[in-house]
Amino acid sequence: MKPQPTHIFQKDISNCGLTGFISKKGTRVEGSVIIKSISLMHDRGNGLGGGFGAYGIYPEFKDFYAFHLMYENAMAQQLAEEYLDANFHIELQEDIPTRRTKAIANPPVFKRYFATPLETDEYREAVEYQGMTDSDIIVRHVMAINHEIEGAFVVSSGKNMGAFKGVGFPEEIAEFFRLEEYSGHIWTAHNRFPTNTPGWWGGAHPFTLLDWSIVHNGEISSYGINKRYLEMYGYLCTMLTDTEVVAYTLDLLIRKHGLSPALACTALAPPFWSLIDQLPQNERDLYTAIRQIYGSALLNGPFAILFASNKGLIGLNDRVKLRPLVCAEKDDFVYMASEESAIREICPAPARIWTPRGGEPVIAMVEGNV
Amino acid sequence: MKINAQGIYYRDLNSTIREAVLAGTDQIELNNVNGQYFIGDGINKPVTITINGVPGNDLAAFMNGATIIVNENGQDNIGNTMNAGKVIVHGHAGDVLGYGMRGGKIHIRKDVGYRVGIHMKSYQENKPVLIAGGKAGDFFGEYMAGGVLILLGMFTDDPAKDKHGYLFGTGMHGGVIYVRGGVDESRLAKEVGVFELDDDDRAALEGYVAEFCQDFKLDVQEVLKERFVKVLPRSKRPYGNMYCPMPK
Numbered sequence: 001m002k003p004q005p006t007h008i009f010q011k012d013i014s015n016c017g018l019t020g021f022i023s024k025k026g027t028r029v030e031g032s033v034i035i036k037s038i039s040l041m042h043d044r045g046n047g048l049g050g051g052f053g054a055y056g057i058y059p060e061f062k063d064f065y066a067f068h069l070m071y072e073n074a075m076a077q078q079l080a081e082e083y084l085d086a087n088f089h090i091e092l093q094e095d096i097p098t099r100r101t102k103a104i105a106n107p108p109v110f111k112r113y114f115a116t117p118l119e120t121d122e123y124r125e126a127v128e129y130q131g132m133t134d135s136d137i138i139v140r141h142v143m144a145i146n147h148e149i150e151g152a153f154v155v156s157s158g159k160n161m162g163a164f165k166g167v168g169f170p171e172e173i174a175e176f177f178r179l180e181e182y183s184g185h186i187w188t189a190h191n192r193f194p195t196n197t198p199g200w201w202g203g204a205h206p207f208t209l210l211d212w213s214i215v216h217n218g219e220i221s222s223y224g225i226n227k228r229y230l231e232m233y234g235y236l237c238t239m240l241t242d243t244e245v246v247a248y249t250l251d252l253l254i255r256k257h258g259l260s261p262a263l264a265c266t267a268l269a270p271p272f273w274s275l276i277d278q279l280p281q282n283e284r285d286l287y288t289a290i291r292q293i294y295g296s297a298l299l300n301g302p303f304a305i306l307f308a309s310n311k312g313l314i315g316l317n318d319r320v321k322l323r324p325l326v327c328a329e330k331d332d333f334v335y336m337a338s339e340e341s342a343i344r345e346i347c348p349a350p351a352r353i354w355t356p357r358g359g360e361p362v363i364a365m366v367e368g369n370v
Numbered sequence: 371m372k373i374n375a376q377g378i379y380y381r382d383l384n385s386t387i388r389e390a391v392l393a394g395t396d397q398i399e400l401n402n403v404n405g406q407y408f409i410g411d412g413i414n415k416p417v418t419i420t421i422n423g424v425p426g427n428d429l430a431a432f433m434n435g436a437t438i439i440v441n442e443n444g445q446d447n448i449g450n451t452m453n454a455g456k457v458i459v460h461g462h463a464g465d466v467l468g469y470g471m472r473g474g475k476i477h478i479r480k481d482v483g484y485r486v487g488i489h490m491k492s493y494q495e496n497k498p499v500l501i502a503g504g505k506a507g508d509f510f511g512e513y514m515a516g517g518v519l520i521l522l523g524m525f526t527d528d529p530a531k532d533k534h535g536y537l538f539g540t541g542m543h544g545g546v547i548y549v550r551g552g553v554d555e556s557r558l559a560k561e562v563g564v565f566e567l568d569d570d571d572r573a574a575l576e577g578y579v580a581e582f583c584q585d586f587k588l589d590v591q592e593v594l595k596e597r598f599v600k601v602l603p604r605s606k607r608p609y610g611n612m613y614c615p616m617p618k
Contacts, residue, residue, distance in 0.1 A: 040404065040405050321484045
């Protein structure tokens with residue numbers, strides 16, 4: 001009798017991949033570069049999600065909020081456009097250019113709108129009597145569209161940036177969105193292997209709000225706690241995926257509460273109490289305060305994330321480093337990725353390559369007025 | 371035999387390697403490697419594979435007798451469940467090195483990441499040895515059940531970094547760790563203690579270090595001139611009482 005194999009040797013291995021880079025001096029780089037980097041980690045995903053965050057891509061409209069919207073049906077588009085018309089001056093609206101490809105089946109409709117808030121009665125009420133800023137008002141509108149208009153989703157809503165994402169491998173999504181036609185000074189990319197939540201167009205990374213965008217490898221086990229905490233501040237989770245809470249939490253901590261990015265990272269991935277006990281008094285007080293105030297913002301579970309804004313790119317691991325993150329520098333460029341080879345693919349000889357410690361953020365901000 | 375691995379998909383590259391090994395090749399040089407997974411996995415012939423470039427994750431997994439020389443940095447999960455043979459990495463390497471390794475040697479010249487030597491084990495003449503010439507992340511020797519881990523802390527790209535991270539030896543219940551220049555006892559897990567080397571330790575250590583130095587053309591005396599300490603588990607069954615306490 002022929003011996004039977006003990007394993008299925010043809011097994012797909014996957015685990016999500018991410019990569020990103022920033023030119024601190026604001027040099028704009030073509031989309032083909034980030035595509036090359038994420039494509040090297042093709043096998044970290046399984047074709048159920050790919051996406052890109054791109055900054056500095058709309059310089060001619062840099063004073064307008066660039067809304068990328070996704071529509072699952074014509075009614076959603078009609079309702080969302082009525083909503084936008086009622087609340088915004090729209091400088092330009094157009095289809096997001098796409099390319100029909102075999103790899104992408106049944107994509108939703110994508111449109112973009114370069115807009116500024118109209119001074120409606122509601123706007124004046126919000127600014128004059130509720131102390132809201134334009135950013136607050138945008139957040140409120142994003143939540144309203146995502147929550148109230150069935151089949152309409154805001155893919156991104158920041159100035160001079162955009163998210164491009166969907167169901168497919170990242171290189172397929174890049175081809176679909178003609179990503180090579182854009183140039184930006186910060187790029188992030190994600191290759192998804194959905195574990196706990198559906199692989200749908202809205203569930204691909206990055207997750208965004210204003211100009212924040214997050215790509216994530218791992219699982220946010222504390223999603224329920226984080227979601228309920230964010231709801232108290234008016235953030236509504238509608239994307240059916242754990243990573244969404246990271247984008248909103250950072251918006252709350254950094255933009256609303258004024259924490260520095262480094263301190264916000266500490267709230268997400270604080271030191272263990274046993275380590276805090278060993279620190280000098282002033283640090284002990286700081287970390288104790290952060291953990292007490294932001295206990296509900298702590299992200300539990302394994303993660304490596306890249307989060308970007310127009311101001312910079314930040315990489316962060318969970319406290320015990322259960323997901324990979326490698327960083328490198330060359331000239332004014334900083335690279336962060338799940339695998340060193342994904343960096344080497346686009347920067348063969350970096351001046352420095354290192355792996356940050358768990359919970360230790362790598363912060364690369366743009367210099368001057370980029 | 372030389373293979374240009376530029377842009378070659380990992381499955382195709384590994385098929386080519388396996389076919390070459392089956393055909394009796396004993397020297398394979400892979401050029402322009404970048405990120406291809408599983409190189410050298412399961413190879414059970416004494417072939418030498420030289421890699422120019424950064425190999426992908428799970429290098430030398432289940433390897434059984436081959437030698438792999440990486441003239442660059444390595445990534446994560448090198449030597450997973452490796453049985454025999456040797457991996458030499460001239461740069462740094464990532465997390466989870468030597469996971470469940472049960473024989474053979476891994477020599478990394480520079481820094482290593484988190485969870486190095488996790489669940490290493492030994493049985494009779496099978497005794498895995500993993501040496502890191504640089505510094506290590508947290509959970510060094512996590513759940514270690516056997517074999518030898520050596521941390522030198524000498525060759526690093528990051529002089530400001532601590533020699534080793536927190537929770538050193540968490541869950542360790544077998545094997546031995548030697549550390550050049552001592553350990554930070556505040557970072558040791560509660561399952562381990564620090565001991566002086568005895569003569570047997572010194573003889574074994576000198577042998578391991580000599581081989582390491584030969585691979586990287588380093589001065590053995592320079593490495594050995596510093597005092598080493600030995601980290602051992604306090605118990606063979608650290609979690610024996612976790613669920614069902616036993617009478618003393």
